[in-house]
Amino acid sequence: MKKEWGLFVKNESLKDYVSSSNYIVFFGGAGVSTESGIPDFRSKDGLYSQAWKYPPETMLSRSFFQSNTRDFFDFYKKKLLHLSVQPNKAHQALASLEQTGKLKAVITQNIDGLHQKAGSKNVLELHGSIWRNNCVSCNTSHDVEAIASAPGIPLCSCGGVVKPDVVLFEESLNDNIMIAAMDHIAQADMLIIGGTSLGVYPAAGLLQVFKGDKLVLINKTATHMDSAADLIIRDSIGDALSCFL
Numbered sequence: 199m200k201k202e203w204g205l206f207v208k209n210e211s212l213k214d215y216v217s218s219s220n221y222i223v224f225f226g227g228a229g230v231s232t233e234s235g236i237p238d239f240r241s242k243d244g245l246y247s248q249a250w251k252y253p254p255e256t257m258l259s260r261s262f263f264q265s266n267t268r269d270f271f272d273f274y275k276k277k278l279l280h281l282s283v284q285p286n287k288a289h290q291a292l293a294s295l296e297q298t299g300k301l302k303a304v305i306t307q308n309i310d311g312l313h314q315k316a317g318s319k320n321v322l323e324l325h326g327s328i329w330r331n332n333c334v335s336c337n338t339s340h341d342v343e344a345i346a347s348a349p350g351i352p353l354c355s356c357g358g359v360v361k362p363d364v365v366l367f368e369e370s371l372n373d374n375i376m377i378a379a380m381d382h383i384a385q386a387d388m389l390i391i392g393g394t395s396l397g398v399y400p401a402a403g404l405l406q407v408f409k410g411d412k413l414v415l416i417n418k419t420a421t422h423m424d425s426a427a428d429l430i431i432r433d434s435i436g437d438a439l440s441c442f443l
């Protein structure tokens with residue numbers, strides 16, 4: 199029977215769920231990283247309209263990368279390349295849960311590498327990572343510093359552009375990572391979803407393969423999946439998961 203859901207459901211229920219589960223998967227969105235101080239790249243700061251000529255979805259598209267490479271990297275370095283940010287309680291709690299053997303995979307839409315920084319091992323990065331960068335010509339991998347320290351367009355010694363291994367608009371997700379993510383979710387008896395409104399592809403599709411009996415949503419605001427959840431926690435993701443630290 200479905201538990202009553204709402205503001206009053208507290209962390210104890212979450213702990214009960216975890217203790218009765220053997221195959222937990224976590225699926226996280228931008229909200230997991232904002233609690234570390236990483237702003238959503240879509241957020242408009244005061245200088246936004248003066249600083250950027252195009253909307254972020256344009257500046258982070260494949261075609262813009264190819265046609266306006268210098269502007270792409272200008273935006274990318276200022277808005278996405280957060281190298282000194284530290285993991286928060288959510289990342290740390292998930293790393294601890296993985297060590298208990300119950301949490302089998304973290305599936306993330308974030309590209310900041312904070313789960314790995316916190317110690318998580320099995321992280322499926324649907325949108326890639328700022329920490330991996332490859333030459334578009336010879337495919338040599340480059341340190342992230344090659345991007346961060348380049349005055350303009352980062353270049354390989356062969357002359358090719360060094361491209362971050364992040365999925366741009368107009369690019370498709372990595373098939374192998376999607377398959378692995380679906381495989382984990384299909385095996386899970388508990389799925390925790392946090393920091394995402396679940397509005398964008400591929401979240402909805404991934405959820406459809408879940409056959410377990412414990413779907414937990416941790417989000418500060420309502421999502422269209424709320425009616426399908428067994429447990430809803432309206433809290434910051436860090437606070438909600440801190441019971442596992």
Ligand code: ZN
Pocket residue numbers: 333334335336337338354355356357358
């Ligand atoms: Zn090269």
